[in-house]
Amino acid sequence: MTNISNILDSEVRARALVRIGYFDDTKKRGRQVDYRRLLGWFVDFSRKDLAKMSPAEQFSLREEIRALQEEGLNFTVNDASVITHWIQTQEAVAHYLKTLTETGQFYSEPFQLKFSFTIPQFLPEGAAQLKERIYFGEFVEPFDGKGLLYLLTLALRHAGDRLRYCKHCSTLFVQARRKQRFCKRECQQVASMRALRMIEREARKTKRRSSQANRRASHGKKRR
Ligand SMILES: [Zn+2]
Incomplete structure:
Protein backbone atom coordinates (compact mmCIF):
# COMPACT_ATOMS: atom_id res chain seq x y z
CA MET A 1 0.00 0.00 0.00
CA THR A 2 1.29 3.45 -0.79
CA ASN A 3 1.25 6.20 1.71
CA ILE A 4 0.27 9.54 0.19
CA SER A 5 0.71 11.59 3.32
CA ASN A 6 1.90 15.12 2.80
CA ILE A 7 4.78 14.82 5.20
CA LEU A 8 7.57 12.42 4.47
CA ASP A 9 8.11 10.26 7.52
CA SER A 10 11.51 11.10 9.02
CA GLU A 11 12.65 7.47 8.94
CA VAL A 12 11.53 7.07 5.34
CA ARG A 13 13.40 10.25 4.48
CA ALA A 14 16.54 9.09 6.30
CA ARG A 15 16.47 5.76 4.47
CA ALA A 16 15.96 7.49 1.11
CA LEU A 17 18.92 9.79 1.79
CA VAL A 18 21.14 6.84 2.70
CA ARG A 19 20.23 5.19 -0.63
CA ILE A 20 21.40 8.35 -2.42
CA GLY A 21 24.69 8.74 -0.55
CA TYR A 22 24.05 10.90 2.51
CA PHE A 23 25.58 9.99 5.84
CA ASP A 24 25.93 11.46 9.29
CA ASP A 25 29.40 12.67 10.06
CA THR A 26 29.91 13.11 13.77
CA LYS A 27 33.18 15.03 13.36
CA LYS A 28 31.83 17.55 10.90
CA ARG A 29 28.55 19.31 11.34
CA GLY A 30 25.49 17.20 10.73
CA ARG A 31 24.64 15.39 7.55
CA GLN A 32 27.18 15.10 4.77
CA VAL A 33 26.82 13.89 1.23
CA ASP A 34 29.08 11.79 -0.92
CA TYR A 35 28.86 13.91 -4.09
CA ARG A 36 30.17 11.08 -6.22
CA ARG A 37 27.19 8.94 -5.22
CA LEU A 38 24.79 11.87 -5.51
CA LEU A 39 26.00 12.44 -9.07
CA GLY A 40 25.57 8.71 -9.72
CA TRP A 41 21.99 9.03 -8.49
CA PHE A 42 21.34 11.85 -10.99
CA VAL A 43 22.90 9.84 -13.83
CA ASP A 44 20.62 6.88 -12.99
CA PHE A 45 17.61 9.15 -12.64
CA SER A 46 18.27 10.73 -16.04
CA ARG A 47 17.71 7.42 -17.86
CA LYS A 48 14.96 5.81 -15.79
CA ASP A 49 11.87 4.90 -17.78
CA LEU A 50 9.35 6.54 -15.45
CA ALA A 51 6.34 5.16 -17.34
CA LYS A 52 7.55 1.56 -17.22
CA MET A 53 8.60 1.51 -13.58
CA SER A 54 6.47 -0.53 -11.17
CA PRO A 55 4.32 1.50 -8.75
CA ALA A 56 6.64 0.49 -5.89
CA GLU A 57 9.74 1.63 -7.82
CA GLN A 58 8.03 4.88 -8.74
CA PHE A 59 7.10 5.50 -5.17
CA SER A 60 10.56 4.89 -3.80
CA LEU A 61 12.04 7.18 -6.47
CA ARG A 62 9.58 9.91 -5.50
CA GLU A 63 10.57 9.41 -1.86
CA GLU A 64 14.17 10.00 -2.87
CA ILE A 65 13.26 13.13 -4.84
CA ARG A 66 11.22 14.50 -1.94
CA ALA A 67 13.97 13.69 0.55
CA LEU A 68 16.53 15.48 -1.64
CA GLN A 69 14.29 18.50 -2.07
CA GLU A 70 13.66 18.73 1.67
CA GLU A 71 17.23 18.07 2.73
CA GLY A 72 18.50 20.70 5.13
CA LEU A 73 15.41 22.89 4.72
CA ASN A 74 12.27 23.48 6.67
CA PHE A 75 10.14 22.67 3.67
CA THR A 76 7.87 19.75 3.14
CA VAL A 77 7.50 18.65 -0.43
CA ASN A 78 4.41 16.64 -1.11
CA ASP A 79 4.19 13.66 -3.38
CA ALA A 80 1.70 15.36 -5.73
CA SER A 81 4.10 18.25 -6.37
CA VAL A 82 6.85 15.80 -7.36
CA ILE A 83 4.52 14.18 -9.89
CA THR A 84 3.88 17.57 -11.50
CA HIS A 85 7.56 18.23 -12.20
CA TRP A 86 9.52 14.99 -12.25
CA ILE A 87 9.23 14.39 -15.99
CA GLN A 88 10.49 17.90 -16.85
CA THR A 89 13.14 17.64 -14.13
CA GLN A 90 14.31 14.34 -15.56
CA GLU A 91 14.53 15.89 -19.03
CA ALA A 92 16.52 18.82 -17.65
CA VAL A 93 18.93 16.51 -15.81
CA ALA A 94 19.43 14.40 -18.96
CA HIS A 95 19.97 17.56 -21.02
CA TYR A 96 22.58 18.96 -18.60
CA LEU A 97 24.50 15.69 -18.52
CA LYS A 98 24.32 15.19 -22.29
CA THR A 99 25.45 18.73 -23.10
CA LEU A 100 28.29 18.55 -20.62
CA THR A 101 29.61 15.16 -21.72
CA GLU A 102 29.16 15.75 -25.46
CA THR A 103 30.57 19.26 -25.66
CA GLY A 104 32.71 19.41 -22.52
CA GLN A 105 30.83 22.49 -21.32
CA PHE A 106 27.48 23.57 -20.07
CA TYR A 107 25.85 26.58 -18.47
CA SER A 108 23.05 25.98 -16.00
CA GLU A 109 19.89 27.98 -15.92
CA PRO A 110 19.97 30.80 -13.35
CA PHE A 111 19.03 29.82 -9.82
CA GLN A 112 17.64 32.03 -7.15
CA LEU A 113 19.94 31.25 -4.28
CA LYS A 114 18.79 31.96 -0.75
CA PHE A 115 20.83 31.94 2.42
CA SER A 116 19.59 30.85 5.81
CA PHE A 117 21.06 31.82 9.15
CA THR A 118 20.22 30.44 12.57
CA ILE A 119 21.76 31.90 15.71
CA PRO A 120 20.39 29.67 18.46
CA GLN A 121 20.81 32.19 21.30
CA PHE A 122 18.19 34.42 19.67
CA LEU A 123 15.68 31.66 19.04
CA PRO A 124 12.51 32.39 21.05
CA GLU A 125 12.01 28.78 22.15
CA GLY A 126 15.63 28.35 23.28
CA ALA A 127 18.05 25.99 21.63
CA ALA A 128 19.12 23.30 24.04
CA GLN A 129 19.80 20.74 21.34
CA LEU A 130 21.64 23.08 18.94
CA LYS A 131 25.36 22.83 19.65
CA GLU A 132 26.79 25.36 17.24
CA ARG A 133 26.65 29.11 17.85
CA ILE A 134 25.66 29.82 14.27
CA TYR A 135 24.21 27.79 11.43
CA PHE A 136 24.42 28.84 7.81
CA GLY A 137 22.84 27.29 4.77
CA GLU A 138 22.38 28.11 1.11
CA PHE A 139 19.59 26.71 -0.98
CA VAL A 140 17.30 27.07 -3.93
CA GLU A 141 13.63 26.65 -3.17
CA PRO A 142 12.77 23.08 -4.06
CA PHE A 143 9.53 23.70 -5.87
CA ASP A 144 9.18 22.78 -9.54
CA GLY A 145 12.34 20.72 -9.32
CA LYS A 146 14.67 23.74 -9.25
CA GLY A 147 16.10 22.67 -5.92
CA LEU A 148 16.95 19.31 -7.44
CA LEU A 149 18.71 20.88 -10.44
CA TYR A 150 20.72 23.07 -8.09
CA LEU A 151 21.84 19.93 -6.23
CA LEU A 152 22.90 18.48 -9.57
CA THR A 153 25.16 21.50 -10.19
CA LEU A 154 26.73 20.97 -6.74
CA ALA A 155 27.27 17.29 -7.49
CA LEU A 156 28.87 18.21 -10.84
CA ARG A 157 31.11 20.75 -9.18
CA HIS A 158 32.43 18.20 -6.70
CA ALA A 159 32.42 15.00 -8.74
CA GLY A 160 31.95 15.96 -12.41
CA ASP A 161 35.56 14.96 -13.20
CA ARG A 162 34.53 11.36 -12.56
CA LEU A 163 31.96 11.15 -15.33
CA ARG A 164 32.93 8.59 -17.96
CA TYR A 165 31.39 6.63 -20.83
CA CYS A 166 31.88 2.88 -20.39
CA LYS A 167 34.61 1.55 -22.73
CA HIS A 168 32.47 -1.50 -23.43
CA CYS A 169 28.78 -0.44 -23.57
CA SER A 170 29.11 3.38 -23.79
CA THR A 171 26.84 3.91 -20.78
CA LEU A 172 27.48 7.10 -18.83
CA PHE A 173 28.64 6.38 -15.28
CA VAL A 174 30.44 7.96 -12.33
CA GLN A 175 33.78 6.41 -11.44
CA ALA A 176 34.01 4.84 -7.99
CA ARG A 177 37.77 4.55 -8.47
CA ARG A 178 39.92 6.96 -10.47
CA LYS A 179 41.03 4.42 -13.04
CA GLN A 180 37.65 2.75 -13.53
CA ARG A 181 36.92 2.36 -17.27
CA PHE A 182 33.79 0.21 -17.24
CA CYS A 183 30.34 0.94 -15.84
ZN1 LIG B 1 29.26 -0.82 -19.51
Missing part, protein backbone atom coordinates in the same frame (compact mmCIF):
# COMPACT_ATOMS: atom_id res chain seq x y z
CA LYS A 184 29.94 -2.45 -14.20
CA ARG A 185 31.77 -5.68 -13.50
CA GLU A 186 30.05 -7.54 -16.39
CA CYS A 187 31.35 -4.99 -18.94
CA GLN A 188 34.86 -5.27 -17.53
CA GLN A 189 34.71 -9.09 -17.73
CA VAL A 190 33.43 -9.13 -21.33
CA ALA A 191 36.07 -6.58 -22.34
CA SER A 192 38.93 -8.49 -20.73
CA MET A 193 37.73 -11.76 -22.29
CA ARG A 194 37.76 -10.04 -25.68
CA ALA A 195 41.21 -8.63 -25.09
CA LEU A 196 42.44 -12.07 -24.06
CA ARG A 197 40.96 -13.72 -27.19
CA MET A 198 42.54 -11.04 -29.36
CA ILE A 199 45.95 -11.73 -27.81
CA GLU A 200 45.48 -15.49 -28.32
CA ARG A 201 44.41 -14.97 -31.95
CA GLU A 202 47.44 -12.75 -32.59
CA ALA A 203 49.69 -15.34 -30.95
CA ARG A 204 48.25 -18.10 -33.18
CA LYS A 205 48.71 -15.95 -36.27
CA THR A 206 52.34 -15.22 -35.43
CA LYS A 207 52.94 -18.90 -34.75
CA ARG A 208 51.35 -19.91 -38.09
CA ARG A 209 53.37 -17.29 -39.94
CA SER A 210 56.64 -18.35 -38.39
CA SER A 211 56.01 -22.08 -39.07
CA GLN A 212 55.15 -21.27 -42.70
CA ALA A 213 58.33 -19.27 -42.95
CA ASN A 214 60.27 -22.17 -41.44
CA ARG A 215 58.73 -24.61 -43.94
CA ARG A 216 59.63 -22.33 -46.83
CA ALA A 217 63.12 -21.99 -45.48
CA SER A 218 63.59 -25.78 -45.20
CA HIS A 219 62.12 -26.34 -48.72
CA GLY A 220 64.61 -23.85 -50.01
CA LYS A 221 67.41 -25.77 -48.37
CA LYS A 222 66.28 -29.08 -49.90
CA ARG A 223 66.21 -27.61 -53.35
CA ARG A 224 69.70 -26.39 -53.01
Whole structure:
Protein backbone atom coordinates (compact mmCIF):
# COMPACT_ATOMS: atom_id res chain seq x y z
CA MET A 1 0.00 0.00 0.00
CA THR A 2 1.29 3.45 -0.79
CA ASN A 3 1.25 6.20 1.71
CA ILE A 4 0.27 9.54 0.19
CA SER A 5 0.71 11.59 3.32
CA ASN A 6 1.90 15.12 2.80
CA ILE A 7 4.78 14.82 5.20
CA LEU A 8 7.57 12.42 4.47
CA ASP A 9 8.11 10.26 7.52
CA SER A 10 11.51 11.10 9.02
CA GLU A 11 12.65 7.47 8.94
CA VAL A 12 11.53 7.07 5.34
CA ARG A 13 13.40 10.25 4.48
CA ALA A 14 16.54 9.09 6.30
CA ARG A 15 16.47 5.76 4.47
CA ALA A 16 15.96 7.49 1.11
CA LEU A 17 18.92 9.79 1.79
CA VAL A 18 21.14 6.84 2.70
CA ARG A 19 20.23 5.19 -0.63
CA ILE A 20 21.40 8.35 -2.42
CA GLY A 21 24.69 8.74 -0.55
CA TYR A 22 24.05 10.90 2.51
CA PHE A 23 25.58 9.99 5.84
CA ASP A 24 25.93 11.46 9.29
CA ASP A 25 29.40 12.67 10.06
CA THR A 26 29.91 13.11 13.77
CA LYS A 27 33.18 15.03 13.36
CA LYS A 28 31.83 17.55 10.90
CA ARG A 29 28.55 19.31 11.34
CA GLY A 30 25.49 17.20 10.73
CA ARG A 31 24.64 15.39 7.55
CA GLN A 32 27.18 15.10 4.77
CA VAL A 33 26.82 13.89 1.23
CA ASP A 34 29.08 11.79 -0.92
CA TYR A 35 28.86 13.91 -4.09
CA ARG A 36 30.17 11.08 -6.22
CA ARG A 37 27.19 8.94 -5.22
CA LEU A 38 24.79 11.87 -5.51
CA LEU A 39 26.00 12.44 -9.07
CA GLY A 40 25.57 8.71 -9.72
CA TRP A 41 21.99 9.03 -8.49
CA PHE A 42 21.34 11.85 -10.99
CA VAL A 43 22.90 9.84 -13.83
CA ASP A 44 20.62 6.88 -12.99
CA PHE A 45 17.61 9.15 -12.64
CA SER A 46 18.27 10.73 -16.04
CA ARG A 47 17.71 7.42 -17.86
CA LYS A 48 14.96 5.81 -15.79
CA ASP A 49 11.87 4.90 -17.78
CA LEU A 50 9.35 6.54 -15.45
CA ALA A 51 6.34 5.16 -17.34
CA LYS A 52 7.55 1.56 -17.22
CA MET A 53 8.60 1.51 -13.58
CA SER A 54 6.47 -0.53 -11.17
CA PRO A 55 4.32 1.50 -8.75
CA ALA A 56 6.64 0.49 -5.89
CA GLU A 57 9.74 1.63 -7.82
CA GLN A 58 8.03 4.88 -8.74
CA PHE A 59 7.10 5.50 -5.17
CA SER A 60 10.56 4.89 -3.80
CA LEU A 61 12.04 7.18 -6.47
CA ARG A 62 9.58 9.91 -5.50
CA GLU A 63 10.57 9.41 -1.86
CA GLU A 64 14.17 10.00 -2.87
CA ILE A 65 13.26 13.13 -4.84
CA ARG A 66 11.22 14.50 -1.94
CA ALA A 67 13.97 13.69 0.55
CA LEU A 68 16.53 15.48 -1.64
CA GLN A 69 14.29 18.50 -2.07
CA GLU A 70 13.66 18.73 1.67
CA GLU A 71 17.23 18.07 2.73
CA GLY A 72 18.50 20.70 5.13
CA LEU A 73 15.41 22.89 4.72
CA ASN A 74 12.27 23.48 6.67
CA PHE A 75 10.14 22.67 3.67
CA THR A 76 7.87 19.75 3.14
CA VAL A 77 7.50 18.65 -0.43
CA ASN A 78 4.41 16.64 -1.11
CA ASP A 79 4.19 13.66 -3.38
CA ALA A 80 1.70 15.36 -5.73
CA SER A 81 4.10 18.25 -6.37
CA VAL A 82 6.85 15.80 -7.36
CA ILE A 83 4.52 14.18 -9.89
CA THR A 84 3.88 17.57 -11.50
CA HIS A 85 7.56 18.23 -12.20
CA TRP A 86 9.52 14.99 -12.25
CA ILE A 87 9.23 14.39 -15.99
CA GLN A 88 10.49 17.90 -16.85
CA THR A 89 13.14 17.64 -14.13
CA GLN A 90 14.31 14.34 -15.56
CA GLU A 91 14.53 15.89 -19.03
CA ALA A 92 16.52 18.82 -17.65
CA VAL A 93 18.93 16.51 -15.81
CA ALA A 94 19.43 14.40 -18.96
CA HIS A 95 19.97 17.56 -21.02
CA TYR A 96 22.58 18.96 -18.60
CA LEU A 97 24.50 15.69 -18.52
CA LYS A 98 24.32 15.19 -22.29
CA THR A 99 25.45 18.73 -23.10
CA LEU A 100 28.29 18.55 -20.62
CA THR A 101 29.61 15.16 -21.72
CA GLU A 102 29.16 15.75 -25.46
CA THR A 103 30.57 19.26 -25.66
CA GLY A 104 32.71 19.41 -22.52
CA GLN A 105 30.83 22.49 -21.32
CA PHE A 106 27.48 23.57 -20.07
CA TYR A 107 25.85 26.58 -18.47
CA SER A 108 23.05 25.98 -16.00
CA GLU A 109 19.89 27.98 -15.92
CA PRO A 110 19.97 30.80 -13.35
CA PHE A 111 19.03 29.82 -9.82
CA GLN A 112 17.64 32.03 -7.15
CA LEU A 113 19.94 31.25 -4.28
CA LYS A 114 18.79 31.96 -0.75
CA PHE A 115 20.83 31.94 2.42
CA SER A 116 19.59 30.85 5.81
CA PHE A 117 21.06 31.82 9.15
CA THR A 118 20.22 30.44 12.57
CA ILE A 119 21.76 31.90 15.71
CA PRO A 120 20.39 29.67 18.46
CA GLN A 121 20.81 32.19 21.30
CA PHE A 122 18.19 34.42 19.67
CA LEU A 123 15.68 31.66 19.04
CA PRO A 124 12.51 32.39 21.05
CA GLU A 125 12.01 28.78 22.15
CA GLY A 126 15.63 28.35 23.28
CA ALA A 127 18.05 25.99 21.63
CA ALA A 128 19.12 23.30 24.04
CA GLN A 129 19.80 20.74 21.34
CA LEU A 130 21.64 23.08 18.94
CA LYS A 131 25.36 22.83 19.65
CA GLU A 132 26.79 25.36 17.24
CA ARG A 133 26.65 29.11 17.85
CA ILE A 134 25.66 29.82 14.27
CA TYR A 135 24.21 27.79 11.43
CA PHE A 136 24.42 28.84 7.81
CA GLY A 137 22.84 27.29 4.77
CA GLU A 138 22.38 28.11 1.11
CA PHE A 139 19.59 26.71 -0.98
CA VAL A 140 17.30 27.07 -3.93
CA GLU A 141 13.63 26.65 -3.17
CA PRO A 142 12.77 23.08 -4.06
CA PHE A 143 9.53 23.70 -5.87
CA ASP A 144 9.18 22.78 -9.54
CA GLY A 145 12.34 20.72 -9.32
CA LYS A 146 14.67 23.74 -9.25
CA GLY A 147 16.10 22.67 -5.92
CA LEU A 148 16.95 19.31 -7.44
CA LEU A 149 18.71 20.88 -10.44
CA TYR A 150 20.72 23.07 -8.09
CA LEU A 151 21.84 19.93 -6.23
CA LEU A 152 22.90 18.48 -9.57
CA THR A 153 25.16 21.50 -10.19
CA LEU A 154 26.73 20.97 -6.74
CA ALA A 155 27.27 17.29 -7.49
CA LEU A 156 28.87 18.21 -10.84
CA ARG A 157 31.11 20.75 -9.18
CA HIS A 158 32.43 18.20 -6.70
CA ALA A 159 32.42 15.00 -8.74
CA GLY A 160 31.95 15.96 -12.41
CA ASP A 161 35.56 14.96 -13.20
CA ARG A 162 34.53 11.36 -12.56
CA LEU A 163 31.96 11.15 -15.33
CA ARG A 164 32.93 8.59 -17.96
CA TYR A 165 31.39 6.63 -20.83
CA CYS A 166 31.88 2.88 -20.39
CA LYS A 167 34.61 1.55 -22.73
CA HIS A 168 32.47 -1.50 -23.43
CA CYS A 169 28.78 -0.44 -23.57
CA SER A 170 29.11 3.38 -23.79
CA THR A 171 26.84 3.91 -20.78
CA LEU A 172 27.48 7.10 -18.83
CA PHE A 173 28.64 6.38 -15.28
CA VAL A 174 30.44 7.96 -12.33
CA GLN A 175 33.78 6.41 -11.44
CA ALA A 176 34.01 4.84 -7.99
CA ARG A 177 37.77 4.55 -8.47
CA ARG A 178 39.92 6.96 -10.47
CA LYS A 179 41.03 4.42 -13.04
CA GLN A 180 37.65 2.75 -13.53
CA ARG A 181 36.92 2.36 -17.27
CA PHE A 182 33.79 0.21 -17.24
CA CYS A 183 30.34 0.94 -15.84
CA LYS A 184 29.94 -2.45 -14.20
CA ARG A 185 31.77 -5.68 -13.50
CA GLU A 186 30.05 -7.54 -16.39
CA CYS A 187 31.35 -4.99 -18.94
CA GLN A 188 34.86 -5.27 -17.53
CA GLN A 189 34.71 -9.09 -17.73
CA VAL A 190 33.43 -9.13 -21.33
CA ALA A 191 36.07 -6.58 -22.34
CA SER A 192 38.93 -8.49 -20.73
CA MET A 193 37.73 -11.76 -22.29
CA ARG A 194 37.76 -10.04 -25.68
CA ALA A 195 41.21 -8.63 -25.09
CA LEU A 196 42.44 -12.07 -24.06
CA ARG A 197 40.96 -13.72 -27.19
CA MET A 198 42.54 -11.04 -29.36
CA ILE A 199 45.95 -11.73 -27.81
CA GLU A 200 45.48 -15.49 -28.32
CA ARG A 201 44.41 -14.97 -31.95
CA GLU A 202 47.44 -12.75 -32.59
CA ALA A 203 49.69 -15.34 -30.95
CA ARG A 204 48.25 -18.10 -33.18
CA LYS A 205 48.71 -15.95 -36.27
CA THR A 206 52.34 -15.22 -35.43
CA LYS A 207 52.94 -18.90 -34.75
CA ARG A 208 51.35 -19.91 -38.09
CA ARG A 209 53.37 -17.29 -39.94
CA SER A 210 56.64 -18.35 -38.39
CA SER A 211 56.01 -22.08 -39.07
CA GLN A 212 55.15 -21.27 -42.70
CA ALA A 213 58.33 -19.27 -42.95
CA ASN A 214 60.27 -22.17 -41.44
CA ARG A 215 58.73 -24.61 -43.94
CA ARG A 216 59.63 -22.33 -46.83
CA ALA A 217 63.12 -21.99 -45.48
CA SER A 218 63.59 -25.78 -45.20
CA HIS A 219 62.12 -26.34 -48.72
CA GLY A 220 64.61 -23.85 -50.01
CA LYS A 221 67.41 -25.77 -48.37
CA LYS A 222 66.28 -29.08 -49.90
CA ARG A 223 66.21 -27.61 -53.35
CA ARG A 224 69.70 -26.39 -53.01
ZN1 LIG B 1 29.26 -0.82 -19.51
